[in-house]
Amino acid sequence: MLKDIRSLGKESLIYGSSTVGARLLNFLLMPFYTHYLLPAEYGVVATVFSYIAFLNIVYQYGMDQAYMRHYGDRERAFSAAYSSVLVTCGFFSLALAAAPGFWAELAGIGAARYRLVLYSAVILFLDGINVLPFADLRMGHRPVYFAGVRLCSIALNVALNIVLISRFRMGIEAVFAANVISSLFSVAAVPKRFSFRLDREMLGKLFDYALPLLPAGLGAMAVQVIDRPILLRLAGESAVGVYQANYRLGIFMVLLVSMFDQAWRPFFLERAGRPDSGRIFARVLTYFVAGAVWVGLALSFFIPDLAAMRIAGRTLIHPDYWPGLRIVPVVLFAYLVNGVYVNLLAPVIIAKRTKVIMIAALCGAAVSVAANFALIPSLGIAGPPWAAFAAYCAMSLVAYFYGRSCFPVPYEFGRLAKAAGAALLLSAPALAGWFDGGLPWSLYRLSVLAAYPLLLLASGFFLPEERSALRSLLPRS
DSSP, X not given: OHHHHHHHHHHHHHHHHHHXXXXXXXXXXXXXXXXXXXXXXXXXHHHHHHHHHHHHHHHHTTHHHHHHHTXXXXXXXXXXXXXXXXXXXXXXXHHHHHSHHHHHHHHTSOGGGHHXXXXXXXXXXXXXXXXXHHHHHHHTTOHHHHHHHHHHHHHHHHHHHHIIIIISOOTHHHHHHHXXXXXXXXXXXXXXXXXXXXXXXXXXXXXXXXXXXXXXXXXXHHHHHTHXXXXXXXXXXXXXXXXXXXXXXXXXXXXXXXXXXXXXXXXXXXXXXXXXXHXXXXXXXXXXXXXXXXXXXHHHHHHHHHHHOEETTEESSOGGGGXXXXXXXXXXXXXXXXXXXXXHHHHHHHTTOTHHHHHHHHHHHHHHHHHHHHHHHHHGGGHHHHHHHHHHHHHHHHHXXXXXXXXXXXXXXXXXXHHHHHHHHHHHHHHTTOOOSHHHHHHHHHHHHHHHHHHHHHTTOSOHHHHHHXXXXXXXX
C-alpha cells in the first residue's frame, strides 16, 4: 500500500510540475508580445486562440476521458478512439480550411486574415489527434515522458516565437507558425499503438461515456475564453490586446488554484469515509480563502511594480498596455472564487453527482455571456473580469446548493466573512484612491500585508487550538 501511495505522490508531483512549468513558459511570451506586437495585433492573437481553446473541446469531445475509462480493454479502446478522433478532426479541419475567409469574417477578425484560420485548422487537428497518446502515457504511468514532451514542446514554441517575431519579423503569423511546429513535435514525440479500426461496439461504449462530458467542457471553457470574442466585437482589437496582457498577470493566482486542485482531489477522496470528513473539508476551505486573500492583496498591490520593472533597459510590460493594470485585482479575485468552486465540488464528486458539474458550467457560461454583453459597453475592458467573477460565483452557488443535499459540510461562513471583511477594510483606502504613489503608498501596502493576519487575530478568526499552534511556532526567549 505504501508503495502505491508513494507512486501516486511522485506522479502527482511530476504532473503538477509540468502544468506549472507549462503555464510559466507560456507566461514568458506575454511580456515579449507587448514589446513586439501592437495591442490590436495582440488582440487578434488572443481572440483566435480563444476560439481554438473552445473548439479543442469539440475536436476532442471527451474521447481521452472515455479511453481512460475503458483502459482495461486498451488495445480495442485506443484503436477505436484514435480512429474516430482522426476522422472527425480531419473533417472539422477540412471544413475550416475550405472557407477560411468566411470563418475569419464570422470570427470578427476580418476576411483578410484568412491565413490565421488555416493555421488554426492545422493546430486543432494536431492537438486533437495528440490528446489520446498523451492519455495513454498517463494511464501507462509514464509521467516523466509525459512532462518531458510537454515542456519541450512549449519551450520550442517559446523559442520559435521569439526568433520568428524578433528576427524574421513575421508578425502575428509567427505565433501560429510556432504553434504548428511545436504541435508537430508533440505528435512525433508521443508513441502511438493503433490500427485504423472503427469498432462499432467499442465506439458505442466510448461515445456513451464521452458525449455527456461535452456540454460541461464547453460551458467551462466558455467561462474562460468567451470574453475575448465579445470584447472584440464591442470594443475592438486594441482593447482585447490590452485586456489579454493584463489578464495574463493573474497567472499567479491561477497557479495557486491549480496546485491546490492537484492536491485537493486525492485528499478529499481518501478521507470521504471518515466521520470527521465534513469538518475537515470545511476547515480546508477556510484556510484556503484566508491564505488566498492575503496572496491576492499582495499581488494586487505589487503587480504594477512588476509591470514597470526594468530588464535589460526595458520595462517588463510595454507602457502601451499599462492602462489595463486596473483589471488585475478583479482577475485575481475571480480566480480565487474559482478556487472556492473547486473546493465546493468535493461533496458532488464524492456523491458521484457529476451532472451537477455540467449544470454549474452551463450556468457559469450563461452568466459570463450575459454579464459581458451588459458590462463591456459601459466599463470597457473592466467588464470581462467582473463577468468572470460573477460566473465563478454562480458556479460556486450551484455546487454548494447541490452539494449540501448529498454530502453535508459545515462550512465556516462566519470565519470566511471575517477574512473577506478584513481584506475589504484594509484595502478601502486604496479603493478610494487615497494614494497615488511614492513612499506613503509603499508604506501603506506593506502595512496592509502585515496587518491582515493581525486583524484576523483581533477579530477572533483563529480558534483556540489554532492560536496555540501559532504560539508554538514563535521563537521562545
